[in-house]
Amino acid sequence: MEEDLIFKKATLALGGGIKLPEGFEIPVRVSHSTSGPGAGGDSVAFSFHGMRVKKSVSYDRGEFELHERDDGSLYLTHQGEPFIDEIRFDPVVYHCPEQAFFTLDPRCSFGCAFCASPRLPAADYKGLTDEDIAKKCLDAYNEMHVVAVSLTSGVMDNDVDRTADRFISCIKAVKKVLPDIRIGIEPYAGSESQIKAFKDAGADEIKLNIQAATPEIFAKVCPDLDRENILRCLGHAVRYFGKGHVTSNIIYGMGETHEDLEKCMCQLCEIGVIPTVRSLRHNKYNGESLKKAIGEPAPVTPEEMVEVARIHKDVLSRYGMDTRTCKTMCLECGCCDLVPFRDL
Known part of the structure; x- marks a missing residue:
């Protein structure tokens, strides 16, 4: 069954x-x-x-x-x-069940081929202030079952520092009204000092995304990002947030092999990072950019999703890691992926 x-x-x-x-x-x-x-x-x-x-x-x-x-x-x-x-x-609180999950700004200067957010209609940008988000979190907490607040954002004008400052100010605004709520964040971090500042502001968990299983695919789909710096920042994040509270997306279905996926998962687990393994999704916003970057990708099948999830679980088990240590963001939600130790 x-x-x-x-x-x-x-x-x-x-x-x-x-x-x-x-x-x-x-x-x-x-x-x-x-x-x-x-x-x-x-x-x-x-x-x-x-x-x-x-x-x-x-x-x-x-x-x-x-x-x-x-x-x-x-x-x-x-x-x-x-x-x-x-x-x-x-019931969805904001974006997902039991969590108030907000996008600070969907607009982004980085041209990652798979990402739909910066290609959305301008009307989708809600322009919420820190105070707006804090109030929505407080109201939701008082009216619904809320276990966490999670925040993500694009990076406008390639200004990583300004985006980091926005995360920090929003974390503080939420903590002011809900001091005991768990907060997970998904920023693009450029330095160790930013990661420390996120933790000092009150974030409990952090996701810094490696995105692709191999450097070669990464260069095609995220030409504006620095993969090696992301790996360095993940190492810094484990030191500040702790093993089991740092995650990183690996998107599959972009031409990698299962061996490539397993190798990337192991690379993350070796430094104490939990991989968040996600199948590539095509839609009207990212279809053309994906085709230009990697050609026409074959759709991920349910059989492949199950097989990849089993590889994922096996790798986590080998390294003594468990998705259930994460209490915020995607692993806690579980709506989009097969999550080891939760679904299987």
């Missing part, structure tokens, strides 16, 4: 949207994402058998269909066939 559920989560995570029954009223707030795999789209979160996914929904069409029984319980079919026997809506 567990094997079947793991494959079903992979199929749902990688597949298309969910068609809703005619006249069905969505019982939760619809989320509009400006970062992550769903950037630029409206979606809701679902949970089933201890797993979570975040999916777009529509009354017109969908690869999956939601159905409501007479007793109000919900189930999914896939292409007309029974798929998930019981599923429920999982």
Whole structure:
């Protein structure tokens, strides 16, 4: 049964949207994402058998269909066939369940081919101040179950220092109203001093993204970034935040082999960093830039997602690491990926 559920989560995570029954009223707030795999789209979160996914929904069409029984319980079919026997809506705080996750600024000067955020319509930039974010966090905490606040951002005008200062001021603003809340951040850090400043401001966890499994692919998809400096900063981050509280995205599906992935995972684990392994997602915002950088990538299949997740879990086990030490950001949310020790 567990094997079947793991494959079903992979199929749902990688597949298309969910068609809703005619006249069905969505019982939760619809989320509009400006970062992550769903950037630029409206979606809701679902949970089933201890797993979570975040999916777009529509009354017109969908690869999956939601159905409501007479007793109000919900189930999914896939292409007309029974798929998930019981599923429920999982309320999103901001961007994900149980977390207030904000993008400080989706605009970015770095030309990473896979990233949709800086290619979103200008109207998607909300322009929230630190005080706006702190108030939204406090209101959400008082009204919902909130376990963490998480922050990410693009880098405007190549000004890493200014972006770091914005993270620091926002962390302090949130800590002022919620002194005991856990805060996770996903910045682009340029130096050890910035990482120390993030920790001193009150951040509990940090994600600095290596993005690609090999230096060769990284150079194609992130031509404006310095991979070696990211690795150095990850080492600094482990010293300040501690093993088990530093993570790094590796995106797969960009031409790397599974051996490349495993080698990169091991490289991160050796310095105390938990890899966050994520399949490449294509959409109308990043499709052209990806094609220019790496050609037409083959879609990641559910079978591959499951296989990569098992490699991921094996590597973490070898190094005595566990995703459950992370209490913020993507590993705590789990909507977009198969997460070792949580989903399998």
